[in-house]
Amino acid sequence: MARLSAVFFDIDDTLYSTSEFARRARANSIDAMIAAGLEVDSRQLSAELDEVIAEFSSNYSYHFDKLMARVPPEALGGHNPAMIVAAAVVAYHETKFRELRPYDDVPGLLADLAASDVTTGIITAGPTVKQAEKLVRLDVARYLAGNAIFISDQIGISKPNPKLYMRALNTVGVQPHEAMYVGDNPPNDIDPPKSLGMITVLSRRSGKYSEVPCLSKPDYTISSFTELREILRTDFALDV
Numbered sequence: 543m544a545r546l547s548a549v550f551f552d553i554d555d556t557l558y559s560t561s562e563f564a565r566r567a568r569a570n571s572i573d574a575m576i577a578a579g580l581e582v583d584s585r586q587l588s589a590e591l592d593e594v595i596a597e598f599s600s601n602y603s604y605h606f607d608k609l610m611a612r613v614p615p616e617a618l619g620g621h622n623p624a625m626i627v628a629a630a631v632v633a634y635h636e637t638k639f640r641e642l643r644p645y646d647d648v649p650g651l652l653a654d655l656a657a658s659d660v661t662t663g664i665i666t667a668g669p670t671v672k673q674a675e676k677l678v679r680l681d682v683a684r685y686l687a688g689n690a691i692f693i694s695d696q697i698g699i700s701k702p703n704p705k706l707y708m709r710a711l712n713t714v715g716v717q718p719h720e721a722m723y724v725g726d727n728p729p730n731d732i733d734p735p736k737s738l739g740m741i742t743v744l745s746r747r748s749g750k751y752s753e754v755p756c757l758s759k760p761d762y763t764i765s766s767f768t769e770l771r772e773i774l775r776t777d778f779a780l781d782v
């Protein structure tokens with residue numbers, strides 16, 4: 543029976559439906575901008591926002607400011623653009639407070655892993671506080687080992703560089719073949735840890751990467767954490 547000492551998870555579209563959440567939050571922001579007086583058709587505004595996100599990345603902090611810089615000045619209808627941006631930001635955050643939740647089967651498995659002798663951690667790419675905030679808001683921080691949270695911006699190494707995964711293994715003190723990584727993005731989450739000899743699990747539950755091919759074959763492909771639980775029980779003799 544293969545031995546497992548650590549399980550690391552990706553956050554976005556692995557612990558919660560980032561794509562679905564972002565879609566709803568952005569739609570609410572656009573409605574709020576129009577309600578605040580912006581005279582642009584919501585479909586047009588939405589398309590423009592998608593362009594801003596594509597051009598400046600999804601983790602950029604000033605999407606709505608850029609959006610306002612791109613609309614015709616007369617669309618402001620005499621309003622201060624800062625007020626329109628603020629309406630969008632508030633609507634986005636309110637959606638976050640109300641709707642940011644892990645997938646139903648995530649907290650139970652993390653709790654059971656935390657109670658086992660397997661180190662449970664995170665390896666994620668993104669801005670330090672933003673990624674940490676997600677773990678707190680998803681209410682999963684209490685299941686994670688304090689020394690096993692690795693955020694690319696904080697470490698200065700990002701996906702898909704295998705050194706990010708190597709840093710996690712070295713810090714926690716586990717061999718690659720005793721460590722599992724669970725993520726949804728094949729080039730970022732499967733190929734690099736696989737190249738080190740880690741056990742890889744591709745989550746095909748949701749998100750924009752669900753159809754992207756892998757260079758290397760993941761050890762497992764799952765569509766729920768119920769399936770992951772079964773793998774941990776059957777192939778690794780974990781009592782979870």
Ligand SMILES: [Mg+2]
Binds near residue numbers: 556727
């Ligand atoms: Mg992801």
